[in-house]
Amino acid sequence: MATEEKIRKPKIDPDWRKKEESFFEILKKYPTVSPFIITQIDVQRRGVHYTDAALARLDPAIHQITKPHFAVYEGRGIPTSLLLRDGTSIIVSETSTQTWRDPYLIDVVDGKTVLVDEDRIIDEVEYWEKPQFFDKTTSRGTPMKEVLDARPQRYSVSMSNYCHFWAVPGHGCKYCGIGAGGVRYKGKANERFNADDLRETMLELVKEKGRFVGVILTGGSIFSGNEPFDDELEGYIAALKVLGTVFETPRFPSQVNSTAFNRKQLERLYYETGLTSYTTDLEAFDERIYKWLCPGKAAYISYDEWKRRLYDAVEIFGKGQVNTGIVSGAELATPHGFTSEAEAIRVDLEEAEELASHGVGLKHDVWNVVPGSIFWNQNPPSLDYYVHITKGFYDILQKYRIPTYMDSYRKCGMHPNVNLDRI
Amino acid sequence: MSFQLSPEAIAAFRSPDSVKIIATVGKDGAPHAVPKGLITILDDGSVVVYELLETSQTQKNLVYSIWFHKTVAVTAVTPDHKSYQIKGVPQKAIIAGQLFLDAYDKVQKLLGEDVDLSALWLITPETEREQTFSTRQAYERAAHPYEIHIDHITKEEYK
Structure with a gap:
């Protein structure tokens, strides 16, 4: 060796x-x-x-x-x-x-x-093997792999490379290494997706039979618009309409992972597009930690309001078609996080149960401590903590009979508790 | 591959005229045996199962088996009623990549474009047994000659 x-x-x-x-x-x-x-x-x-x-x-x-x-x-x-x-x-x-x-x-x-x-x-x-469209370019000269990304069975659209929370000092999510570097895209041609590039790339992608089972659209928060986040919403609607043109069915396997939209925005997202599932991540299942980890989110949408919007989303999209996630482990970051893994697990699972009782699906990401994030020098918790959270979320989803296909190992792959739900 | 399958079993599984069955067990312990049109043997001796439905019970049970090292059984029955059973443990689920795409194309050519492919399962054989009734009967009678009803050995004049 x-x-x-x-x-x-x-x-x-x-x-x-x-x-x-x-x-x-x-x-x-x-x-x-x-x-x-x-x-x-x-x-x-x-x-x-x-x-x-x-x-x-x-x-x-x-x-x-x-x-x-x-x-x-x-x-x-x-x-x-x-x-x-x-x-x-x-x-x-x-x-x-x-x-x-x-x-x-x-x-x-x-x-x-x-x-x-x-x-x-x-x-x-x-x-991972790459899809064939990765080697092609659009008529505008954009490499198609920059228009749509891929995992083994899913493709994804990066809606906005610039997260507006990072424009306000101290408002960026502390674990995020993407948003921190996103400011450089502000005002650039590639700040947001281009509809023509997306259409051309999609036409190439669908030629690859057997390659994909779904799409996720996600990106940085955009708080501009008539109402906060209306411009972000318009972007998703526009992109979903482009994607939908290649399908013969009114709805197609898809997920938006966005800022928490209000009920009116959610209804537009559902009824004006072919979207099938919706995610908006609380990031932490505790109000105090949420405010500390995600001060930008908290400044616009309170913790309780975020939850209420998730419950609205379940009514619109249906049980099993809406979930929320945490950056598991980040709630233990210093200096303001929980001081013991046992306490973090107890709080996470209590709130998970509350959310699931309203039909909201659960997922967690394993906290990657990434260069460029505010938390770059922290240390994630033990493997025992992670397996405990994984099993705990899985058990709660089983108890409330919430399907997980929308974020399965095929359609995402990131979430251990969802990946566990294959048997 | 250390375990060698018999040429007869290989031929039975490779024949499109054989009926093939897969039996699995899931997390609830309940057996699940179903016919599968696409089960064959690769040149390296691996059993390959084409699972067409992502949400099927067989798919769930195969995942359970690869996760927790549980044995599954596949059986091929030939048109002349010979049957061969192979038991083994799932070794790999091919769900992406060129091998998967080739299999996807094969499935659609064989079964039509309406048919999907979820995974190509590779199963490493650990045992093989011919299950043809006459063969099993001869074997069991030789091994356990007194485990039969006595009328089978009663003299004809006393029946």
Whole structure:
């Protein structure tokens, strides 16, 4: 097995393994939770590093490639992400996770690309393959891969690269590494999606039979308009109308992940487009933490109002077609987060139950501590915390019989508790 | 692959004229056996199951099996009533990439463009048994000669 001397070391705690239960101890502790999902969580939590042998397997003609932040790769591209044997995606490299823990290694052993920790093979992995339209450009000269992004079975539209919350000092979401860098798009031609580029790219995408099962549209918050966020809403409606032109059915598998729209805006979104599902993320399931993590959101929409809008969305889109998520782990950030994982879990699950009792689906992202975010130097919680939250959300969704297909391993892949709902 | 399937079993599973059945178990422990049109054997000996429905019970059970290392069984019955059963553990669900796209194309050519493909399941065989009745009867009678009703061994003049 190759040793890798060039692992990025922002600030790894040499004793971190002594302070928490290991991956294998957690597997035994949660025998009803899929080992594949626990693997996904831990790799997303700790990140990965690719050996030279692993990178040699990357074929630009076949695979999706991302340029990483880390100088250790000397300008080389790395796999955009990974697939496990059961079809679970590990969404890991696009945000270049940094933690105080050692990352996993992706290496080549006996001819197989494998996930390795402390010289022990965890499982075989594959790199994502890119769609054919990635190599094409629109008539305006825009690379189509900049118009629509792709995961193994879904495509996505980045609606707005510039999140308005970041225009106000202190209003950006503290865990977000996207919004922080988005200000550079303000006023540029690529600040928002282009309808002509989208139409042309969509026409190429649908030629690839068997490649995609759904789309997600998301982007930074836009608080301008007659009512706050009306301009953001108009963007979604326009884009959905473009996408809808290629389908013979009035509705098509789709999800908008936006700022929390009010009832009137939600009704327009549903009735004027072919949209099938809606997400608006509370980001934290506690009002105090919400105000601290997301001061921009809180300045425009109170915590209780955000929840009320979710309940409205369930009435409009239907149970199982609306969900909300948290950046799990960020509620434990210092200095104002919860001081114990047990308290965070208790509060998260209590609020999750409240939301689910109103028909709202639940999901959580594993907090990626990313360069460029305000929280860049923090450390996510233990694997035990994450598996507890995963199982807790899953159990609540089962209790309230809330379907999860809208955000499944095929249509997203990011959310461990949803990925667990395949059996 | 360490376990070698018999040429007869391979031929039975590869024949389009055979009836093929997959039996799985899910998280509730209930068995689920259904006919599947598209089950075959690859050159490396893996069983490949084309699961056409993402939301089917078989799909859920195959996921359960790969997650928790549970055994599934596939059976092929030939037109002359010979049958072969293979048991194994799902090794991989191919849900994307060129292999999947090729399989998707194959399914639509075989079954029509209205048919979808959810996953291509690769199952590593661990055991094989011929289940043809005459073969099983001969085997069981040799192995357990006294586990039959006595009329089978009663002299003809006393029946």
